[in-house]
Amino acid sequence: TVAAMAIGALLYWLWTDAKVSTVGKAPFDNALAIPPLAEPTVEKDGTRVFDLRMQAGETEFRDGVRTPTWGFNGSYLGPTLRAKRGEKVRVRVSNTLDEPSTVHWHGMHLPARMDGGPHQMVAPGATWTPHWTVDQPAATLWYHPHPHGRTEDHVRRGLAGLFLLDDDASGRLPLPKRYGVDDLPVVVQDVRFDGSRLAGDRGLMQNVGFLGDRTMVNGTLRPYRKVQDELIRLRLLNASTARTYAFGFADSRDFALIGTDGGLLQRPARMNRIQLSPGERAEIVVRMKPGERVMLRSFPQRNYGDEWQRRFNGGDDTFDVLELRAAERLRPSPELPGTLVSAPELPDGEQAVEARHFDLKRSGINGRAMDMGRIDETVTRGTTEVWTIRNTNGMPHNFHVHDVQFRVMEVNGKTPPPELRGRKDTVFVPHGVTMKLALRFTGPADPDVPYMYHCHLLYHEDEGMMGQFVVVEKGRPAGGPPPGHEGH
Numbered sequence: 354t355v356a357a358m359a360i361g362a363l364l365y366w367l368w369t370d371a372k373v374s375t376v377g378k379a380p381f382d383n384a385l386a387i388p389p390l391a392e393p394t395v396e397k398d399g400t401r402v403f404d405l406r407m408q409a410g411e412t413e414f415r416d417g418v419r420t421p422t423w424g425f426n427g428s429y430l431g432p433t434l435r436a437k438r439g440e441k442v443r444v445r446v447s448n449t450l451d452e453p454s455t456v457h458w459h460g461m462h463l464p465a466r467m468d469g470g471p472h473q474m475v476a477p478g479a480t481w482t483p484h485w486t487v488d489q490p491a492a493t494l495w496y497h498p499h500p501h502g503r504t505e506d507h508v509r510r511g512l513a514g515l516f517l518l519d520d521d522a523s524g525r526l527p528l529p530k531r532y533g534v535d536d537l538p539v540v541v542q543d544v545r546f547d548g549s550r551l552a553g554d555r556g557l558m559q560n561v562g563f564l565g566d567r568t569m570v571n572g573t574l575r576p577y578r579k580v581q582d583e584l585i586r587l588r589l590l591n592a593s594t595a596r597t598y599a600f601g602f603a604d605s606r607d608f609a610l611i612g613t614d615g616g617l618l619q620r621p622a623r624m625n626r627i628q629l630s631p632g633e634r635a636e637i638v639v640r641m642k643p644g645e646r647v648m649l650r651s652f653p654q655r656n657y658g659d660e661w662q663r664r665f666n667g668g669d670d671t672f673d674v675l676e677l678r679a680a681e682r683l684r685p686s687p688e689l690p691g692t693l694v695s696a697p698e699l700p701d702g703e704q705a706v707e708a709r710h711f712d713l714k715r716s717g718i719n720g721r722a723m724d725m726g727r728i729d730e731t732v733t734r735g736t737t738e739v740w741t742i743r744n745t746n747g748m749p750h751n752f753h754v755h756d757v758q759f760r761v762m763e764v765n766g767k768t769p770p771p772e773l774r775g776r777k778d779t780v781f782v783p784h785g786v787t788m789k790l791a792l793r794f795t796g797p798a799d800p801d802v803p804y805m806y807h808c809h810l811l812y813h814e815d816e817g818m819m820g821q822f823v824v825v826e827k828g829r830p831a832g833g834p835p836p837g838h839e840g841h
């Protein structure tokens with residue numbers, strides 16, 4: 354025990370010292386890259402056809418240093434896909450990598466066989482062509498690979514992109530909405546370089562997964578963006594594999610939160626910090642003054658478990674993320690509307706027909722590690738359920754459910770804060786937290802192909818913190834194991 358205490362003290366000292374901060378270290382003088390909007394071909398019946406090619410390449414993140422990376426239609430990250438509610442979408446996903454992967458539409462309501470989870474593998478050289486009709490409100494969604502056991506690696510190498518949804522209401526609202534002008538995609542990732550390569554090692558004592566020592570936005574290190582409008586909308590996506598951020602501005606000015614994972618809030622909520630765990634999104638609007646520079650920063654976490662765990666998991670780290678540089682003269686922006694949507698489309702927990710419990714542990718959910726051949730839960734199409742998610746595991750986790758946008762009913766028995774009152778598909782569940790969610794499964798039913806629920810700390814997901822559910826018609830049992838996994 355004496356030896357253990359000595360080692361403990363040494364490790365504590367190391368961790369204390371290992372706090373990462375990029376504040377004031379180097380000027381933010383790289384122009385922010387804006388992912389291009391994908392240009393679909395539009396077929397006679399209005400179907401928008403997109404092409405996404407997974408490819409390997411090299412990216413020059415730092416002058417003169419070529420880093421091997423993966424991307425969609427380019428060497429790193431992917432184009433922004435965009436479609437409107439009611440539109441038909443088809444994506445030709447081709448895989449030119451030398452290993453199988455998938456592309457999952459995170460936050461999208463669509464049939465399970467179009468979902469791009471671990472059962473929809475795309476072999477090297479193959480093309481997969483999912484299609485669906487967009488049937489959900491305007492939102493900031495995203496896409497990324499989901500091969501079981503390999504997701505962290507594939508995302509970390511650069512496979513990720515945004516998928517923006519619009520609807521009639523969002524088109525009419527006087528919000529900043531000129532893509533790349535006053536409506537900026539902000540895809541945040543943390544990275545570390547090992548020579549010219551992107552590091553991916555977790556380090557000896559790291560149990561949340563890979564943590565980098567600096568951040569990038571849209572693949573740009575130390576980025577700045579010139580802006581020319583009074584109000585700037587940032588579509589924040591935490592595309593990191595493990596790190597949770599608490600975003601705010603360096604001067605702690607207020608901003609308005611207008612949207613969460615699955616769409617707009619009923620009304621803008623003023624705040625000065627927004628915490629996002631991996632996979633979560635937030636749309637915020639910030640007011641600029643002429644000629645000023647303001648830094649988007651990630652501050653140390655406030656509710657990241659106990660002190661010990663906080664240091665252990667990077668919760669004390671501080672990053673400068675993106676500098677906004679306002680022009681000397683700014684175009685006036687309309688005031689934010691008091692009401693954005695009449696009420697977000699959310700399930701009503703009062704109508705739940707089923708209650709389920711999910712206990713989050715590093716070793717698996719409800720004591721079981723992911724098995725591709727096992728269906729964990731069977732839900733009935735057209736019904737609402739209440740899911741209780743609990744973390745007593747001593748380390749942070751989060752929880753993501755495919756196909757649906759859910760309502761957070763309670764956090765530790767209390768009414769959720771404004772940032773958890775909108776449409777959500779991913780929630781941060783740090784140690785000591787129990788959350789009650791209301792979910793409505795509107796189908797279509799498919800007893801043979803499961804959707805996933807999992808921790809979106811991708812190392813945890815890869816290691817087995819994932820389960821499978823199928824949606825079936827009332828009175829119909831789930832099918833057997835998913836195709837291709839009969840033997841398990």
Ligand code: C2O
Binds near residue numbers: 457632755
């Ligand atoms: Cu963003 Cu199951 O994933």
Ligand code: CU
Binds near residue numbers: 750808809813814818
């Ligand atoms: Cu986890």
